[in-house]
Each structure stands twice: as structure tokens, then as C-alpha cells.
Amino acid sequence: MNNDIINTENKRNGKIMLGIILLAAGGLFLIDQLNAFLIPDWLFSWPMWFIAWGAYMGAKHDFKKPSWIFMILLGIIFLVNDNVYNADRITWPIALMLLGTWIAIKPAKQTDRDFWEKNEKAKQHFDFEQPKTEA
Template identity: 35%
Template sequence: MKRNVRPNNDGGIIFGFIILAVGVLILLKKLDVFYPDWLLSWPMILIAIGVITLVKHEFKSFFGVVMLSLGAYFLLEREFGLDFGIQRFIFPIALIGLGIYLITQKRKEQQVMNDIQDQIRSKSKVGASSGSSYASSSSSEDNESVGATYNQSGQNKSYSGMSGVSGTSFSDSVSIDSIMSGINKRMLTKNFQGGKLTAAFGGIDLDLTQTDFTGMVTLQVDVIFGGIKLVVPPHWDVRVEVTNIAAGVEDKRVYRQTEVDSDKVMVIKGTVFFGGLEIKSY
């Protein structure tokens, strides 16, 4: 039985080192040991959030880049007196960047949909041609060959990018960044491979009740001043391994007398910072 490999980049370790460093700095301050005050300034919080998010998402997180950039900017301006003269432009620039990001995600999703439709049409044409040219026995063999080729091509191409908007998705993995917005997503794949969810000043509702998989998958969640609600089948073995800071993590799954399927393990990892994570089942 094939099992999905869990990623090794555990942001919780980075978060633990950050907490350790903060504790050491506070202790040094109590002992009157000198160190730069900017190490405990509020821009460093933004920088820490950005670093943790980037590490967890293999340095491919738009939100992590934004938080790291804002933290670095405010740190240089406030603590080192470097005036870049762009403070009044930060808000419109942030809106422009957010708009470009959303447009890019939408175009990526549309391209994926077009590729899937092209493959479906191609498969239908080949199947019809095979049925008219051969006898029933040879036609059956050809259709099986075509189906195998199609499945192989589908496995070779990843459609993880098509999940940035509300609606229904047939993608095998999920990748949602909800920034100052709300997203409702329903997954219908039967080969779920996990993914990542980021909610910053926004919310995500993810319905996995029609989803299936075999083995173990990892779902990365990062919540900062927002909320994520997951609806999962009650027979899944869901293991929550998130780090929560001034946040709430609630498991509201319905108790069932049937046994939990040990061959369907979903591990939820990540950080919930001033937000909430809710897990439900029906």
C-alpha cells in the first residue's frame, strides 16, 4: 500500500526556536545584559510570522513574503530611522499586489480546467474511434489501453493550483490563501493528497465529506486573525498537531459507534495565531 510522504519542513520547530529566543532575550533583560531593543519590537512579530509561514510552505507562500516584507520595512523605518518615503504608498501597493495575485491564481485555475477538458475530449474521441474500427473484444482491449494512458498522464500532471476560489474542485490537492476574504470550497477527488490552507484576516470553509484517499495525508493550516472550518467524514482518523497562540482549536466531530478507518489518516499541522480552527463531521 502506497502512503503519502509527510514533508520534513516542520515550521513548528522554527516556532519553538523563536519562542526559545524570546525567552532568552527577556531573561537577559532581567539580568541587565545589553542587547538591541529592536529584537523585541512589534515589527519582529511580523518577521517571525513571515519566516514561519515561508518555511512551512517551502518558501512559496505569498502571505509569508508579504508579512516578512512589512516587518522588515517597519523595522528599518522605526528602529533605524531609514525613511524610504513610501509609507503613504503602502496601502495602494498592497492592494495592487493582492489584485495581481488573485488574477494570477484565477488564470492558473482556468488553464488547469482547460487542460482537463482537453484531455477528456481527447479520450472520448479515441474511444469512439476504437469502437468503430475494431470488434468488441479488441475494442475492449484498446479502451483499457487508452484508459491506462489517460490515467498515467493525469498522474504525471499536478492540478494543485486550482483551488484559490470558492466552489467545487476535482483537484487531488488543495492550496487556498484567504487574505481579507472568505472562501468556501468543496473537494470531490477520490485521491486526496492534502495541501495547505492560509487564512489571514479572512475565513476558509473546506468540505471534504465527498473526498476519499488511502494512506496518510498532511494538511497544513496557518491562521492569523482569521478562521478555518473543516468538514470531514466521521470515519477518518484525524490527528491535530497544530500550534495555537491566543486561539481556539475545536474538534466537533460527531461520535460514531463504528470503528475509525486506520487506513485513512489525515494529519493537520500548522499554526493558529489569534484565530480559530474548527473540525466537524455529519
């Protein structure tokens, strides 16, 4: 009897998403170099790398892990600071307030130890030996 757990997660999804993002970025860079369309300068600024990386991380993990939110918010903060005059006076205090709010309202994560201690009482013991029959 084989009791191995097989990981069925498809690793190609992340590669496909990264390929699509790189194709789109390359196409946008080409359009910008050819001056084919009017593309704003902020679209090719360094804070957009944080936003793109956050979108990639979110898509890779089906937006279940919160790390993508931090990357996108950090990119937005830097983008606003670069493009809005004197914006750093309000963006960092707002960012700290958002972080404090998130820490205060996030649900407590149940540890594995708590899970096993809680379910210890419900554990059932089974006897796998075959009953002896008298003939």
C-alpha cells in the same frame, strides 16, 4: 486493491521550527533582562512579531507560498516607520508600488478547469476486460 492516497507530509517539521523560534525568542528575552549583551530595542518591538511570524510561515511551507513575504514586508514597513523619523511619507507609497509590481508581473495561475479541458483531447480510453480466447 487499495487506492487511498496517503499524505506523507511530516507535520512535525512545523512544530520543530516553532519550538526553535520560541527557544531563540526566550533566550533573547532572558539575555535582554539580564543585560548580558547590548541588544537593540527594536529587536523586541511589536513589528518584529510580523517578521518572525512571516519567517515561521515561510519555513513551514518551504517558502513556496507568497504569504510569508507579505508578513515580513509589513513588519519591515512598521519597523522603519517606528525607528526612522518621517519615514511614513515614503514607506507606504513604496509598499503600494511593490504590490502593484507584484500583481502586474506574477504569472497567471492555471485553473483546474483549464487543465482538464486542455487534456480532454489527450484522454485515452482503456478496455480493462480480458480478451476472450477461443479454445
